[in-house]
Amino acid sequence: MAGTIKTARFDLRQTMECGQFFNWLRLDHGGRVGTPGYRVRAHGRVFDVRQEGGSLVFTGADSLFIRSFFSLDHDPAAIRSSMPEDPWLDRAYRSFGRLRLLRQDPWECLVAFLLTPVSNIPRIQGNLLSVFEKTGFEPGRMKPAALKRLGLGFRWRFLDSAALRVKRLGLEDWRKAGPEAMDGILGTGPKVKDCVRLFGYGDHASFPVDTWIRRVLRDLYRVKLKDRELRLWARERFGPWAGYAQQWLFAWSRTEWKPALRHGRGKVARDAF
DNA sequence: CGCCAGGTGGCCC
DNA sequence: GGGCCACATGGC
DSSP, X not given: OEEXXXXXXXXXXXXXXXXXXXXXXXXXXXXXXXXXXXEEEETTEEEEEEEETTEEEEESSOHHHHHHHTTTTOOHHHHHHTSOOOHHHHHHHHHHTTOOOOOOOHXXXXXXXXXXXXXXXXXXXXXXXXXXXXXXXXXXXXOHHHHHTTSOGGGHHHHHHHHHHHHHHOHHHHHHTOGGGGTTOTTOOHHHHHHHHHHHSOOTTOOOOOHHHHHIIIIISOOOOOHHHHHHHHHHHHGGGHHHHHHHHHHHIIIIIHHHXXXXXXXXXXXXX
């Protein structure tokens, strides 16, 4: 299974590396000209994909799956237009407006985001790879003793709790039960749940508030609200596609705002932008 | 080599 | 409900 799909306003690298999804490896392209490719593990499959100009080139999956996984039916320009005028959003959109929110599998997505609390993206990615190699993401193979040896820190308990819960229902029924099936699983606070709603269940109005989004809204938008209200404020402001705004702002703040903060002797927080 | 990291749960008041 | 704090390690 291989193929090519023409795309518009799509950037594979932004999509893979913006922080919504961790289950990929960059393929060494041996010095060839062109964008680096990725080996992707998602929905229990493995496929390779790279971008050549306006086209997505893939092997190991069929085009229907690729269209769905990469949300090629979404229209970023229309999504941006559905939101209000906003200089900060403009900035973020200018840099990351070609990413697409992926359609991830809810269970794989939950496993990944249970590894995120007080961690960092390189580590999350490494941890996720270890978990896959050890368990194949099968709840039945997620034994405490095995999880403890993977360098997950305190997060091994979260996976253990999730695996226990899912084993009780069965993976298929658990998936079909929707986001409420996360209730009672250790480690699923508001942030993790919002991420799984957004990235795993396709709830595009969801707006996860993490440390970077919190800073952006506080220091740049000058919104002084608690996290709980911030989520609603953002949903209200950005509308049914608020999840895209979240991802644009998140990716931008980490890659462009954060470095400027570090070099700015502490005071460029807002005015320099 | 300290500091910090896509938070959360369990206390205390 | 709000304000602490430990949580277990690795990345930089």
